[in-house]
Amino acid sequence: VRAELVAVGTELLIGQIANTNARWISERLAELGIDVLHHQAVGDNAERIVASIRLAASRTDVVIVTGGLGPTQDDVTRPALAEAAGATLVRHPEIEAELRDRFQVRGREMPESNLAQADVPEPGRYIRPERGTAPGLVVSVGATVVYAVPGVPSEMREMMEGTVLPELAEREGPRSLVWRTLRCYGLAESAIAELLDDLFHEAANPSVAFLAGGGEVHVRLTAKAHTREEAAALLEPLEARARERLGDHVYGTGDETMEAVVGRLLVERGATLACAESLTGGGLGERITAVPGASAYFLGSAVTYGVAAKRSILHVSAETLEGPGPVSRECAAEMAAGARRLYGSDVAVALTGAAGPEAHGGAEPGQVWLGLDADGVEHQYGFRWPFDRELIRRFAEMAALDLVRRHLVGLSLRG
C-alpha cells in the first residue's frame, strides 16, 4: 500500500504554522510499513484542492487529506472532496442532530452555517468525531481511498488512531493494531539498536522502531492482528524480550515523561524532593514542576549559579570550592546535602558543571557532576558530554531525574 498526504490550509503556505501533521501521520504510516511517496500542501481554494486530490489519487492507493473541514467559509475541503470523487453532498440527519445537541448542551445558539459539517459525500461515509465537531470523511476517487480528517492535531490524531490507521492495517490483512512505547534512558540510540538488532530484523509484524531525542530513546513496538487481543498477544512476547535486553534503562511507557515517573514514585513513597542547581539555572526544577500536582512532593530548588551562593546558601565548604572547585564530585555532594538540609526534604539531587561555551570553575565545557543525598545514601557521579550548551543542560536535567528514579526504585546507582 502506498499513501500520499494532502494538507489543506493557507496558514501553511504563508508560513504561519509548520506542517507537523504530515510528520506525525508519516511516522505512523511508516510503522505500518506503508510507503509515503509525496506530501502536498495547498491553500483554502476549492479548485486547487480538487486538483491536488486528483493528482494524489492518480499515483497512490490511499490519500489522507488534513484540514479544511471546519464550519467557516474558508473551509472548503468537503465540497472539494465531493467534486474530486464525483459525489454529491447530502445532509446527514444524525450528524445534524449531534451538532445541535452539542450547542444546546453549552446553551449556545448554533450558526446555521455550522450545518455544512453535517454534509457527507454520497457515495461516501463519515468518521464520527469525539473531541471536535467536524466529522471525518471517506470517499473513493477511482480505485483510491481518500480520507479527510480535521487539521487540528488532537482531532486528527483521534481519527487516525481510531479509524484510519486500523483500516489501513486491515487492507494488508489483519485488522487491529496495538502500539507500545518503551521510554529508555542511559543508552544511546545506536546501542539500543544493537541490543535489539535481531528483534528489529526478525519480522515486519510485530515491528520495532526507534526515536531518539532530548537524551532519551523511545522504542516503539507495533503489532497487527485480526483482533486487539491477538495483536496484544503478538506484542507481549516481543515487549518481554525487549525489556529483558533493555533492563532498567526502560524508565516508563507511553506518554509518561521522566519527570512524571519521578513524581509518581515520590507520591507512592510519600517522599519529598529538593534540588540544588548550578549549570541548569533552574531548568531541573522547571521540569519537575511541569507536572501538575508537583507541589505534593517538590519543595524547591536552590539555584546557586555563583560560587558565593554555593557557599552562603548551600554551605559548600571553602576547602571544596578552593580545592577541587565548584565543578567537582565534592561540590556536587555538598550541594545535595545542603539542599536536603535547607528544604528539609527526604531526597535531594544536585547538579554542577560547565555548560560552555567557555570553561568554568576549572572544568572543561561539558563536564557535569551529579550528587544525590537521602537517608543513608550519598552518591555522586560525573559525565563529560561533547554537546552544545543547550543540550548539555537538557542532558544534565535528565541525568539528575534518572538518578532520583534509580534511587527511589532501589536500582544500582550509576557512577
Add this chain to the structure above:
Amino acid sequence: VRAELVAVGTELLIGQIANTNARWISERLAELGIDVLHHQAVGDNAERIVASIRLAASRTDVVIVTGGLGPTQDDVTRPALAEAAGATLVRHPEIEAELRDRFQVRGREMPESNLAQADVPEPGRYIRPERGTAPGLVVSVGATVVYAVPGVPSEMREMMEGTVLPELAEREGPRSLVWRTLRCYGLAESAIAELLDDLFHEAANPSVAFLAGGGEVHVRLTAKAHTREEAAALLEPLEARARERLGDHVYGTGDETMEAVVGRLLVERGATLACAESLTGGGLGERITAVPGASAYFLGSAVTYGVAAKRSILHVSAETLEGPGPVSRECAAEMAAGARRLYGSDVAVALTGAAGPEAHGGAEPGQVWLGLDADGVEHQYGFRWPFDRELIRRFAEMAALDLVRRHLVGLSLRG
C-alpha cells in the same frame, strides 16, 4: 510572482523530521508579497524529484527546491534538477578547488564522491556556500526559475537571505532588501496591529508584518529598493514611526531575546540579579542562564515551591502566608526582598502564582504576582491570565524579565 516549494528528503516522508524549511521560506516570501500556492515534499528518488520540479514549473514562476544537495549517494537533487531543465552537469573548477581547500585546511582526505558537489548544470549557475560545502544551484525550466538550496536549515537560510530573496525582490523591480524586527512586550498582537494599522495598509514597500508567540510580538519591517542604502533609507522613517507608536513596548531588535537584553543591561550597569520563584519552578533562572556568560551578573534563584520553603529560606512572614497567602502582593514583595538579601544581589525579582489546573494558595489558576526589589525600589504588580499551565509559566517569566528591564532602563514600572 508566484512561487512553489519542493522539499526533497525521505526523512520527511517517514516522519523523521517536520518540514520547517517550508514554513520559514513561506514566511519570507509572504513578506515580499509573493504568493505560494503549493508545497510539495518528495523522497530521495531522482525520477520523482524530476516530476515534482516539472509539475511545479508548469504552474508557477519560481520554484525553490530544498535538500538533496549533499555529497552522499542518496543526494540526487543535482542530477534531477539538470534533467528537469534539460541541462548537462559540468564540473566547475573553482568549486572543486574550494572543496579541496576546505578538506586540506582540516587536514582530512576528501572522498572523491564529494566532487559531485562541484557539478553545475549548464546552462545554469551556482550559489557559493559560506557555512556548508554544498553550492546552491539556479536553472530555468521553461519560463520558470528553479533555485535549489541545501536542506540544512542554517545553510538554507544563508542562501535564501543572501541570494534568493534579494533576486526575487529584484524581479518585481528593486534590487535590495532590508529587514528589521522590533521585538515587543506588553501589548497583544491585536493592539499592536491597531496601533500600526495605517502603516500596515499604507504601502506594500516598505511593509509591516506581525508574528506573535511566547508572550511577545515581533513587528517585522521590510524595505525593497535598488540599493541597500536606498532600502535602509526607506525603512528608517517607517521604523521611527513604528517605534513612536510602540514606545517602550519595544524591548529589542533582531535576534536579541528579552533575557539577552536584561543580561546586556546588567553588564552595562555592573549590577547583579537574583530571583525567587514559585509557580515557574526555576524556569526564570533557566531562561536567564540560557545566555552564555550569565555568570557575570546572575547569582541564582531561590525556587521555593512549598510554603515552608518560602518561610524558612526567603523569610516570608507568617502573617503574610496566613493572611493574604502565598499568592499575593505581600508575598511577592517579601520573596523579592528575601532573594536580594539571600544572594546579596543589586536587583531581585520574585514570582508567585497559581499555574493551574487547580487553585493554589487561595488563588485562582492564572493569578500571578511579581515583585521587584532594588536599592530604593520596591514594586509589585499582579496579572490574571486565562491560559493553560505551560503558557502561564512562560508568560510569568517574560513579565518578570520585562520588569527587570524596565527598572534597569529607568522606565515607569507597570502595576
